Amino acid sequence: MAVIAGCAPSDRRGTSDLAPTGDAAARIADGKPPAGYRDWRLISVAREEGDLDDIRAVLGNDAAIRAYRDGTTSFPDGAIIARLAWSFDASEENNKSFGRRQSYVAGVPKNGVQFMVKDSKKYAATGGWGFAEFNDGKPADPSALQSCYDCHARIKDRDLVFSRYAP
Amino acid sequence: MAVIAGCAPSDRRGTSDLAPTGDAAARIADGKPPAGYRDWRLISVAREEGDLDDIRAVLGNDAAIRAYRDGTTSFPDGAIIARLAWSFDASEENNKSFGRRQSYVAGVPKNGVQFMVKDSKKYAATGGWGFAEFNDGKPADPSALQSCYDCHARIKDRDLVFSRYAP
Numbered sequence: 001m002a003v004i005a006g007c008a009p010s011d012r013r014g015t016s017d018l019a020p021t022g023d024a025a026a027r028i029a030d031g032k033p034p035a036g037y038r039d040w041r042l043i044s045v046a047r048e049e050g051d052l053d054d055i056r057a058v059l060g061n062d063a064a065i066r067a068y069r070d071g072t073t074s075f076p077d078g079a080i081i082a083r084l085a086w087s088f089d090a091s092e093e094n095n096k097s098f099g100r101r102q103s104y105v106a107g108v109p110k111n112g113v114q115f116m117v118k119d120s121k122k123y124a125a126t127g128g129w130g131f132a133e134f135n136d137g138k139p140a141d142p143s144a145l146q147s148c149y150d151c152h153a154r155i156k157d158r159d160l161v162f163s164r165y166a167p
Numbered sequence: 168m169a170v171i172a173g174c175a176p177s178d179r180r181g182t183s184d185l186a187p188t189g190d191a192a193a194r195i196a197d198g199k200p201p202a203g204y205r206d207w208r209l210i211s212v213a214r215e216e217g218d219l220d221d222i223r224a225v226l227g228n229d230a231a232i233r234a235y236r237d238g239t240t241s242f243p244d245g246a247i248i249a250r251l252a253w254s255f256d257a258s259e260e261n262n263k264s265f266g267r268r269q270s271y272v273a274g275v276p277k278n279g280v281q282f283m284v285k286d287s288k289k290y291a292a293t294g295g296w297g298f299a300e301f302n303d304g305k306p307a308d309p310s311a312l313q314s315c316y317d318c319h320a321r322i323k324d325r326d327l328v329f330s331r332y333a334p
Contacts (some may be wrong), residue, residue: 020221042205045212045224047255050269057212057224057333086333088214094329102217106333154264162261166224166253166273 044166054085058163068165079118085111147167191247198306211333221252224332246285252278294327
């Protein structure tokens with residue numbers, strides 16, 4: 001957990017964000033997951049079939065959430081977007097209650113936890129975004145992250161961000 | 168937005184929760200969605216097929232999140248769980264980038280926003296939980312909510328709560 005000093009201004013509602021946003025970016029750059037990202041606010045949810053075969057949540061730190069809600073198409077430096085994913089599990093207990101097979105829930109963590117960190121200078125070579133992935137807290141090989149950028153670069157008109165905010 | 172007075176204690180990280188939890192419960196009882204619930208922290212995500220046909224996120228206020236993380240099987244009074252849902256939309260733009268059909272995202276809000284409010288005295292007749300649903304901010308007919316309890320009552324060993332916390 002981040003050390004929290006003093007009072008949180010009323011427009012800063014996330015958690016790890018009670019510590020300066022830079023701390024999270026610095027930790028990611030240092031090969032560590034940022035403290036408290038699991039407390040960040042929800043951007044959206046999704047289901048990926050195919051090889052990924054997961055159900056996922058996309059969370060944002062304060063700067064990211066603010067940008068989304070402002071309707072920006074260009075995220076400010078300091079914005080961080082986190083993608084969590086879990087196995088897509090049929091829920092037998094839910095189905096039993098519903099009386100039919102219809103319910104799929106998040107199971108075990110899957111496909112790592114991924115982050116996009118906006119820093120237009122530091123990550124200028126990859127569209128202003130740094131990409132990171134952690135598996136059980138351990139950083140993925142940076143060379144494996146090139147494919148993140150290659151794919152995200154296809155969505156330039158939305159500043160390389162696929163996820164839209166779920167109202 | 169709730170009026171925020173003073174400093175948020177460091178263990179209170181949600182948003183609307185910066186206002187007393189009771190405010191959210193009172194608003195729900197008063198037929199209004201609680202301020203700031205969209206900022207609450209994520210409990211889990213799910214996909215419902217069938218008539219519901221949605222993708223959903225379950226969020227919790229501070230008391231609910233704390234209870235989940237403490238591994239409780241009985242939620243304290245003041246815990247509130249919110250269920251948001253959206254249409255389950257194939258994402259053509261994501262699929263184009265992936266090069267195949269695999270991506271489903273949250274579309275428009277669907278099936279209302281539902282809340283479970285724990286108050287063991289006030290809602291003693293329904294297992295200690297009050298159930299509410301809002302569609303475009305308007306409360307659903309209380310008589311329509313009996314079915315919420317009827318179904319949730321089937322999962323008594325988990326205090327009527329279906330959603331498990333997604334790690």
